[in-house]
Amino acid sequence: MSTDLVVALDIGGTKIAGALVDGAGRILVRAQRPTPAREDGETVMRAVEAVLEELDHSPLRASAGAVGIGSAGPVDASAGTVSPVNVPGWRDFPLVERVRRAAGLPVTLVGDGVAMTAAEHWRGAARGHDNALCLVVSTGVGGGLVLDGRVHGGPTGNAGHIGHISVDLDGEPCACGGRGCVERIASGPHIARRALENGWHPGPDGDTSAAAVAAAARAGDPVAVASFERAGQALAAGIAATATLVEIDIAVVGGGVAGAGEVLFGPLRRSLRSYATLSFVQGLTVVPALTGTDAGLLGAAAAAVPRAGASTS
Known part of the structure; x- marks a missing residue:
């Protein structure tokens, strides 16, 4: 065989x-x-x-x-x-x-x-990078690590699970049992929930998904923009913390929420400059995933x- x-x-x-x-x-x-x-x-x-x-x-x-x-x-x-x-x-x-x-x-x-992560390192945006973090931002927020040229799954296969890094010590309880996790702030359902709670009104079709919030943000709705700003900030804090620990040089972001494009990547990259400040992480780049579904x-x-x-x- x-x-x-x-x-x-x-x-x-x-x-x-x-x-x-x-x-x-x-x-x-x-x-x-x-x-x-x-x-x-x-x-x-x-x-x-x-x-x-x-x-x-x-x-x-x-x-x-x-x-x-x-x-x-x-x-x-x-x-x-x-x-x-x-x-x-x-x-x-x-x-x-x-x-x-x-x-x-x-x-x-x-x-x-x-x-x-293995897919992006093999055929996608992390190809050629020896140290990378790859994220899936969708209904949840997951991830994985490439360290020294190898995908690092850890003992149980869960290493790199950035969604459950706490980035808000006094934040809302997360389904995992923690508090203020990246997933609680940056996942699609929570982007939409936060927008609705702060006064965003869906269109005539009643679509309350994160994609609908992204469309509203592109049209300039300030509440929708703010919800994605908060998501980008949470992702940036988690990415910067990971980079500081293991010295990655690229973060690859995929999943349905990444389809929002610059509505997400703009605030993420701006926030990253505020969090990734040490000399050995200042060159960190954030790019969209390439391998899709x-x-x-x-x-x-x-x-x-x-x-x-x-x-x-």
Whole structure:
């Protein structure tokens, strides 16, 4: 079997995506099922197995040498288990063993933030950088680290989870149990919530998403602008803290909220100049991610075969 071709799985609360990915990062075959997130754990697992079975129908599948999984978390890569917040039926679910049994191949598990980081280091905006932070800013805020040229997942696969760095010591309680976390301020739902609480009024369509707030901010609505300013400030504080600890030189920001463009990146970069002030972090740059909605699949593939993509540790 060639390890140039791998089976990649991207598992989230909305969809379970699968692909056959080659050593150049090309997605050759795709499969997808909705995640039955409110069902029991075995029902969710059957959806994963259905994706694997669909990939099995391709004649290329016989050449695959490994499986990589990027999953919503928390994950425990050392134990091979997952407990995604948005999939209640999976708590300490033995996903690695179940997928190994179904696919008959060695399996590597990483969290979705680490998967996105592996993708960006292999094929995206962090390519060529030995020390980087990659963030997903969406319904939540996740992330991962590249240190000394290798994606650093940490003992359980959760290293770099910037969303739960506290940047407001007296801030609002976060769902994680902490207070004033980056996610509580900068995630899409909280950008929208803050705008609504401060008097922003959605348009005639009633859309109260972060994307609608971004559109209002581009049109000059001061409340919408302020909500994104606050999000950018929180992200900047978390990025600067990370850079100070481990000396990254680039932060790559992806996820749905990053689609706001300069509405987010403008205040983020301005705030970063206020927080990243020490000489060894002043050159830190912030750029948009490049791998888009395929980040989970590409990152899972890179994690499964480190030599083909971003090496992991």
